[in-house]
Amino acid sequence: MPAIQTSLLEIVFLDEGPREGPVIFLLHGWPDDIRAWSKLTPLLNAAGFRTVIPYLRGFGLTRFLARETVRDGRGVALAQDVIDLADALHIPHFFVAGHDWGARAAYLLAALFPSRVGRIAAMALAFQPRGEFPIPTFPQARLFWYQWFMCTDGGAAAIKRDPVGFSRIQWDTWSPAGWYEEEEFLKTAGSFGNPDWASITLNGYRSRFMPETVDHRYDELQRRMSGIAVLKTPTLVINGGSDTCDPPSSFEEMDHSFTGGCELLTLEGIGHFPPREAPGTVAAALIRHFTS
Template sequence: MQASLRHARTAKLDIAYSDSGPPAGQPVLLLHGWPDSARAWASVAARLNAAGFRTIVPDLRGFGATRFVRDDIMRDGTGVALAHDAADLAAAIGLEHFDVVGHDWGARAAYTLAALFPERVRRISALALAFQPHGAFILPTNFEQARRFWYQWFMTLDDGPAAVRRDPKGFARIQWETWSPPGWYDDDEFEATARAFDNPDWAEVTLNGYRTRWCADTLSDPDYDRSRITLRTIDVIDVPTLMIQGGADQCDEPELSQGQEKHFSAGYRRLVLDGVGHFPPREAPEQVARALIEHLR
């Protein structure tokens, strides 16, 4: 991605982001996942820019060069917090209406943005994650899927957080090694991406994002309580949606995103990429970009 890094100040964050493509082009927020960084969108963003779209690609809270503006702000890693960050960034750079494309954590933020701010979001695309009605996390009854979520259970153990803080890059690398078919990345790319995990808040945001799902004693930022209450009432998205699923995803079973049309009143298309794992923007950027251009136009 050729655009230089910019910064936008919000009430809680100094958000680092890149802004590339035609300045007057249709604006698209590209939100990366976990454990990943804004680098994930480089190839896709270049293709969108060539097609006339303006792409805004932030480092999520806890990643890269994005920083909290005060020490007393809770390091909330939930989808509601991420969605508010994206909406705040858009407001800070003067975007009243925009499209959102999100992968993994970014996909959750995209669904949440569409649920909470449908008047601002034109279209969304979610990669690798199915929509969760009412924002609810349901314990997998499928033991195979529960096994795939070992990393989430690990973070709920008494000594799990200390282990993640001690070796964040080692923890992240295991997910890269096991969530997709082998051979999709090299050591240099992982190391370049993993520099985003040097952020001093990466471990705390990560731990909060997962522990809040399963541990009743893990707190979330109370500033977002009203949005969480609203989200619990929503099981239908009123924004046109494209869901892109890797057919060989070893983190989230492809079947989890099947049959969700009833939750999308403005249209829902699901595209399955055969042989692609959990990281479609990196593994199949040309296919992803082609599908996005068709959807966003």
């Protein structure tokens, strides 16, 4: 697989489809990896799109170059990684489709780099104006148990000991039973063996609610995001009607956050992993959105 070096990372990625076609960056979620897009990319490539699919920092084959670099898992860091990869590939303008953590990066790319991003599609995650993480309602807080678990020292230690076991719980409980094959989970779980997976995971979640060490090179992006409450980029949001992590209620009253238009597509009977659970439907929606 190809790889490029930024100032911080060696990013490993897939680059498929027609070289001269419009580019879609496909950004996977947590806990997942680039395999999430394997059934979509042939459809997108056949429709004329070039797809670039990186392992996010802390996942799979992507590696930090220096031991001393802070393992910052915030969305602004993920967004900057995409810009760095696009620059290295000489791609000035592109589309973004992201799932879960990748969806957050998609929103942030649209907010912080609007001249680079033509349209975005976000799956299984609602937009957070100003990049804020308010304490959710009691019902949603119950669904977010894993985030509070990470905020305890004992929970963090348990995740470091068994990242695959922790990830399996999310796969087992966020979508209807029987949605995945054991072999597919195990192949994907290889990405959770990245030496920085636990550190990036813990930093990404703990920094939302607790004082955490972060990489100050992203302070300016975070400051800019704190002043952005609406997106001007045309947006498609796809959610699962049976998602038990981010249920349909999470996506209510989003229209006021999008001045460039936002289409909400709810897939009944689908859980938290739409690219895997309904690849044909998702691919068709992306093709329609990115050719509009």
